[in-house]
Amino acid sequence: MGLTREILLKGSKSKWLSRQLTGRRFTQRAVQRFLPGEDLDSALHAAAALGERGIPTILTLLGEDVSDGEVAEGVAAHFLQTLDRVSERGLDADISLKPTHLGLDLDLDGTYTRMKRLAERAGALGRTVAIDMEDSSYVDRTLDLYRRLRAEHPNVAVCLQAYLHRTARDIEDLAPLAPVIRLVKGAYTEPRDIAFRRRRDMDAAFLEHADTLLRKVGEGGGLRVLFGTHDPKMIEAVQARAAELGLPRNAFEIQLLFGIQRQLQLKLADEGYRVRVLISYGDSWFPWYMRRLAERPANIWFLLRNLFGE
Numbered sequence: 001m002g003l004t005r006e007i008l009l010k011g012s013k014s015k016w017l018s019r020q021l022t023g024r025r026f027t028q029r030a031v032q033r034f035l036p037g038e039d040l041d042s043a044l045h046a047a048a049a050l051g052e053r054g055i056p057t058i059l060t061l062l063g064e065d066v067s068d069g070e071v072a073e074g075v076a077a078h079f080l081q082t083l084d085r086v087s088e089r090g091l092d093a094d095i096s097l098k099p100t101h102l103g104l105d106l107d108l109d110g111t112y113t114r115m116k117r118l119a120e121r122a123g124a125l126g127r128t129v130a131i132d133m134e135d136s137s138y139v140d141r142t143l144d145l146y147r148r149l150r151a152e153h154p155n156v157a158v159c160l161q162a163y164l165h166r167t168a169r170d171i172e173d174l175a176p177l178a179p180v181i182r183l184v185k186g187a188y189t190e191p192r193d194i195a196f197r198r199r200r201d202m203d204a205a206f207l208e209h210a211d212t213l214l215r216k217v218g219e220g221g222g223l224r225v226l227f228g229t230h231d232p233k234m235i236e237a238v239q240a241r242a243a244e245l246g247l248p249r250n251a252f253e254i255q256l257l258f259g260i261q262r263q264l265q266l267k268l269a270d271e272g273y274r275v276r277v278l279i280s281y282g283d284s285w286f287p288w289y290m291r292r293l294a295e296r297p298a299n300i301w302f303l304l305r306n307l308f309g310e
């Protein structure tokens with residue numbers, strides 16, 4: 001793993017750095033590239049604009065590591081409101097959330113109850129709830145939550161990270177549930193005994209799992225796959241493999257983050273692929289933004305240009 005990436009990922013956990021940077025105008029300007037705004041209205045506005053270009057969306061309120069039950073209840077209430085607002089405006093927008101934002105550090109059962117409430121409301125409104133995957137210490141509990149939710153709610157998706165050595169096994173274990181799986185490379189810093197750290201190893205693992213997942217889609221057991229990546233090489237390889245397997249363009253979905261590879265988003269939609277853009281909003285953007293910088297250190301220059309323009 002590159003030194004810059006490692007430093008940025010360590011920095012993402014620093015409360016001190018967060019305090020130093022979040023109030024500064026230059027950071028706020030740089031963040032706007034990936035974040036349409038801090039409130040739900042800004043996110044809904046961005047979702048409507050993308051919808052007009054034929055691109056559906058996923059909305060996520062930023063936040064993680066909640067250690068207070070009342071706060072976790074408030075987060076769940078916010079996501080319920082988001083689902084209602086999406087429905088009122090007639091948008092094609094799902095929601096995505098982090099288990100620790102809903103209180104996973106406090107208790108598994110409470111988190112399950114909150115997520116179940118969201119899955120029920122989303123189901124009634126024809127929407128999907130996606131569960132993000134956080135660092136490796138949460139994978140077992142997150143998959144546990146997913147299994148319990150999936151038993152009653154088909155409209156729940158879970159993210160798996162290609163860089164973890166365990167992922168091939170997790171795919172096989174989940175497959176009989178007819179799951180909805182979002183495959184990503186993985187955004188956290190993990191020890192080398194459990195995860196690939198070199199980019200080319202992560203890419204190879206991503207392609208291997210993509211192949212397995214597409215074959216399972218073709219077998220017709222009900223598994224659905226979503227690929228969360230901005231990497232043109234991964235996207236082209238997925239498209240080529242799906243075509244070789246005789247799968248139609250709408251047999252899988254490509255998901256990208258708001259503000260990243262905008263031209264590619266439009267091109268994929270124009271070519272008839274299913275694309276969905278994940279829009280993040282909220283004021284707890286610091287660790288999330290640092291993970292975005294770690295993925296593409298070239299964006300640090302963008303941040304610095306805003307500093308000099310201040």
Ligand SMILES: Cc1cc2nc3c(=O)[nH]c(=O)nc-3n(C[C@H](O)[C@H](O)[C@H](O)COP(=O)(O)OP(=O)(O)OC[C@H]3O[C@@H](n4cnc5c(N)ncnc54)[C@H](O)[C@@H]3O)c2cc1C
Nearest residue numbers: 132133159184185186187228229230231255256257295296
């Ligand atoms: C919809 C979605 C959901 C996600 N959910 C999770 C999750 O739940 N858990 C988790 O751990 N991770 C999640 N991630 C993050 C993911 O794990 C990766 O860290 C992130 O997507 C970067 O990897 P990549 O495949 O996009 O490409 P990288 O390997 O970072 O980059 C490869 C190439 O992609 C292009 N590219 C990448 N980033 C940019 C950019 N910012 N601007 C322009 N081009 C770029 C460039 O051509 C680059 O060379 C999610 C990502 C997406 C898109």
